[in-house]
Amino acid sequence: MEKVHLNLDLPAETGTDAAELLRDPLVQQLLREQAIPERLVHQKPQRFASWLQNRSVCRGCQGLAQCRQKQTGIREGLHYDGNFLQDCLEFCPYLRQQRARRGHLEHYLICDLGEELKEVRFEAMDLSHEDRAYLNVLKQAMQACQNRQGLYLYGPMGAGKTYLAACAANQLAGQENSVVFAHCPAEMERLRSFRDEEARQELARLEGADFAVFDDIGAEEFNDRTRSLLLAVLDARLQDHKLTWFTSNHDLQTLQQHFLSAYDGQDQLPAMRILDRIRSLSRPVMLGGKNRRHPEQRKEQSV
Numbered sequence: 001m002e003k004v005h006l007n008l009d010l011p012a013e014t015g016t017d018a019a020e021l022l023r024d025p026l027v028q029q030l031l032r033e034q035a036i037p038e039r040l041v042h043q044k045p046q047r048f049a050s051w052l053q054n055r056s057v058c059r060g061c062q063g064l065a066q067c068r069q070k071q072t073g074i075r076e077g078l079h080y081d082g083n084f085l086q087d088c089l090e091f092c093p094y095l096r097q098q099r100a101r102r103g104h105l106e107h108y109l110i111c112d113l114g115e116e117l118k119e120v121r122f123e124a125m126d127l128s129h130e131d132r133a134y135l136n137v138l139k140q141a142m143q144a145c146q147n148r149q150g151l152y153l154y155g156p157m158g159a160g161k162t163y164l165a166a167c168a169a170n171q172l173a174g175q176e177n178s179v180v181f182a183h184c185p186a187e188m189e190r191l192r193s194f195r196d197e198e199a200r201q202e203l204a205r206l207e208g209a210d211f212a213v214f215d216d217i218g219a220e221e222f223n224d225r226t227r228s229l230l231l232a233v234l235d236a237r238l239q240d241h242k243l244t245w246f247t248s249n250h251d252l253q254t255l256q257q258h259f260l261s262a263y264d265g266q267d268q269l270p271a272m273r274i275l276d277r278i279r280s281l282s283r284p285v286m287l288g289g290k291n292r293r294h295p296e297q298r299k300e301q302s303v
Contacts, residue, residue: 018042018045018048021041021045021049021052022041026055026056027048030048030051030078034078035080035082036078040080040085044085047087048078050076051077051078054069054075054076055075055076057075058075061092061094063094064094064095064098069092072095073091073092073094073095073098074089074091074092075089075090075092076088076089076090077089077090101119102119103174104170104173104174105173107173107176107177108169108173108178108179108180108181109208109209110181110182110187110202110205110206112215113166113169113181117162117163118166118170119170120163120167120170121167121170121171122142122145122167122168122171125138125167133288133289134160134287134289137153137286137287138164141153141164141165141168144245145167148243149243149283150243150244150245150281150282150283151165151245151246151282151283151285152245152246152248152284153165153245153246153247153248153285153287154247154248154249154250154251154252154255154284154286154287155249155286155288156249156288156291157249157291158290159288159289159290159291160287161247161248162216162247164287165181165213165215165245166181166213168211168213168245169211172210172211172243173211177211178208178211179209179210179211179212179213180205180206180209180211180212181212181215182206182212182213182214182215183215183216184214184216184217184218184219184220185216185219185220185221187214187220188226188229190202191225191229192225203229203232203233206233207232207233207236207237207240207242208240208242209242210242210243211243211244211245212242212243212245213244213245213247214246214247215246215247216247216248217246217247217250217255217278218248218250218254218255218258219248219249222258222259222261222271227259227270228270230274231270231273231277234274234277234278234281235277237277237281238277238280238281244281244282245282246281251286252275252278252284255275256271256272256275259271259272259274259275
């Protein structure tokens with residue numbers, strides 16, 4: 001809810017100039033928007049003065065990053081229901097806009113997206129400097145998202161694989177599908193650190209989400225436990241026909257070599273099974289070209 005009522009109407013107040021309050025543009029706007037009779041300003045001037053003082057903190061604000069309220073984006077409000085004047089807390093317009101933009105995040109079961117990717121959308125992309133090859137991959141990604149088809153997006157670092165997968169994840173979450181966006185190295189580390197019940201719950205999310213992205217697969221440490229967990233998740237998703245995407249710096253051949261490297265001289269069949277599940281869940285699409293990360297992001301990646 002956008003408003004939380006704090007208390008009901010109080011007795012008449014004294015000591016504040018109601019006439020001065022009535023001349024204030026913000027008070028006039030409040031009275032118009034809620035059809036509040038002017039007599040209430042005369043009866044409860046201190047209530048309106050307190051509201052106005054709090055609201056004045058927002059003057060000139062350009063966004064949540066500049067918010068001077070005690071709680072970012074939350075300010076004092078007054079609500080008139082036709083009978084009683086009530087104090088409440090309310091979201092400012094910037095917070096309401098942010099919540100509207102980020103409402104889809106409620107449908108993420110696991111979200112390893114960075115802040116800069118939580119609102120990205122296909123339709124909002126700037127394509128003015130992109131070449132035909134990139135536009136072709138973008139078209140394939142959008143069609144795969146719309147038609148619920150699995151993809152294995154691979155290519156060099158910074159090409160934009162994670163960005164396209166994030167666009168798909170946000171779009172499907174916005175359509176109220178349950179979504180997992182799991183960065184494989186981080187996810188495997190979490191699973192290793194979880195206790196048994198926590199691990200079972202995490203695996204249930206990975207297996208049951210309507211849409212799952214396994215980001216940067218092939219960058220995780222691959223061992224017996226990693227293999228068994230990944231195989232179990234992918235096998236469950238394949239059996240249940242769950243939409244699954246992957247991003248990787250490896251093509252499928254080098255990904256196979258990555259998996260097999262942990263089984264030198266041992267039974268390699270389990271690793272081959274993982275590759276089989278990936279091939280069954282998705283089709284490979286190569287994304288090459290320039291490094292599309294911002295300079296700041298490239299600097300962070302190199303540290």
